[in-house]
Amino acid sequence: MNLPLGFRYSATFAGIRKIVKDDLALIVSDTRATAAAVFTQNRVAAGPVLIARKNVRAARGRMRGILVNAGNANCATKTSEKVAIETSRAAAKMLGAKAEEVLPASTGVIGVELDPRLILDALPQLVGGLSADRFEDAARAILTTDLVMKTAFAEVKGARIAGMTKGSGMIHPRMATTLAFVMTDAVMAPDALRTVLKRACEKTFNRISVDGDTSTNDTLAVLANGASGVRPRLTAFEAALTEVLESLARQIVKDGEGAKKLVTIDVEGATSERAAEKIARCIANSPLVKTAIAGSDPNWGRILSAAGNAGIAFDPRRVDIDFQGVAVCRGGVAAEFSEDELKARLDEPECSVRFIIKGRGRGRARFWTCDFTEEYIKINASYRT
């Protein structure tokens, strides 16, 4: 892995989680970095989201770092915003940065007061531990119910991009889902970075679903510190960023709570990209589709029915559906296929669904979801987030 220049990382256990495992991470750029971020669209936004949004604006898109904790969402508590301000300021001070130059982020249980002392007391050790090669320590510290660490890397004309993310439940395609942090040493202007981030996010993090719920804390932030001196063309940078975000997004779905299969859904032939996306989202969120896939049941009727709930007009008699490349529905009715053979292929860890509306429509969209297993219920019925 090629890490971008000019960044340092740290992680420590601050006592926020119930188990002893790093729960506090710090990402720092040696110099001010161009910053852009997208946040949850949930009306109930956590304190750190409100403060992060304010800070990015106050700092005019030039930030020094990200302070993030797992184990407590710092949301729906009396002191939520206060804690986010106090802790991010303290970190900024220790870094010699302005108060607003650190972006706070939190993930974990909602509605439980987060004691700022835990973080304040851990800060000296956290800052002391900053190192250019502790990227993975930080990536591990932000995980909650995740089973695996999630990172992705790309290069563009000699500049490097490195991303980390967390999340395996409460994953829904509204926007920046869960926490994700991307560092690059490319030279980027704030406006350009914002535009590129929005577009890349739209096609990646906004197109995944595990359970259709959007969290109160979703944050996706990019820091571009220019340390490489490379000023890539915007289209090239956007392609590389999209590659990193797509990889991270897919890793989230693959690690979806209880998920055994990653499902890629392609919708083609809709009247617009937006229409295609809506249909894909309805298929991706249907518990009946997701349970059928869990059972390796090529039940295309559920896919057709779920698509019909998207609020998008289409003629069912012009719909073709493929499962794992096998034609299961042609013109809205059953195609001839070997069910046993297809069932066996559906046992694979990756599963593809193609939903094609024949005609002149050029709208297409790709979406990722996972199957819905008994394990998901087990995790969420017993686990107090």
Next chain:
Amino acid sequence: MNLPLGFRYSATFAGIRKIVKDDLALIVSDTRATAAAVFTQNRVAAGPVLIARKNVRAARGRMRGILVNAGNANCATKTSEKVAIETSRAAAKMLGAKAEEVLPASTGVIGVELDPRLILDALPQLVGGLSADRFEDAARAILTTDLVMKTAFAEVKGARIAGMTKGSGMIHPRMATTLAFVMTDAVMAPDALRTVLKRACEKTFNRISVDGDTSTNDTLAVLANGASGVRPRLTAFEAALTEVLESLARQIVKDGEGAKKLVTIDVEGATSERAAEKIARCIANSPLVKTAIAGSDPNWGRILSAAGNAGIAFDPRRVDIDFQGVAVCRGGVAAEFSEDELKARLDEPECSVRFIIKGRGRGRARFWTCDFTEEYIKINASYRT
């Protein structure tokens, strides 16, 4: 139970289901009855839905009966509409009614051709078996994954209302969910019946959710044959019809696939009834809320977060949440309550959630959902609808 006058019922096994159990039912009014119906809003509507809609219109809201089969949805097949026309016409002919005076309805697997011969061959026995006291036989014949028969009764000024319904998965609050048939001997004009049905449906069948999916075959039809000679006031009739539909709707949720608990959600203090309904629906459909309730976990943070996804503006700091009458959240933050005590109370078969936005808003809505258990996944991963 007091059945309305002037109706006869029949059921038989036509060989549509894989197991030997009645799968074909006929409901007949001795005279033409005023008819009103609401249907699925899924873009992929089954043949019987398309034909039923046409028939009610062609007959100007005056129908003789309902022909319904379980075991095959007669949807997404080459002959779907043809089969619905052929079989409902044949039934009409045997009843001495006009072709359009019988309403077809189907439920079961999607995408498998339904052989009309099975129904045509069974018709003589079905019509021969018509009897005023076979209401329950018909109510049982329409069931699929249901564990129990679902019926409800009411009286209004001497007129009687009797309803039956089926459904336990693919239940979503868009409109008439699953199949439901209501018979009354009250005297009703077509326009009045339509209006009253829409309003009653809006507050009952449109406010339930099991898994957020809407089927291709949902049909709710009311026949009012006037045999009692009673012409009740519209408000009184609406109240009685609402009572019957609410009872049927609740029975569906209670029998939700894998469900162990019926959950009643009340939202109060929203800016409008529509806003309250949207918030209630988001809470009712959240897998995280539904799994928490399955686990008797008073995780109010998930309720607040789900409400925040409704696209309705509200101030989280003015939100109170009660679980089983116990204050768990006040002003958007945790209230003091005994978690062990509440956990025990959440083990009860009925569970109530109140979500109150303090202020001047007068919008309120009640919604019913069920918990989300491992059993739901088991049923839907293995069962080919």
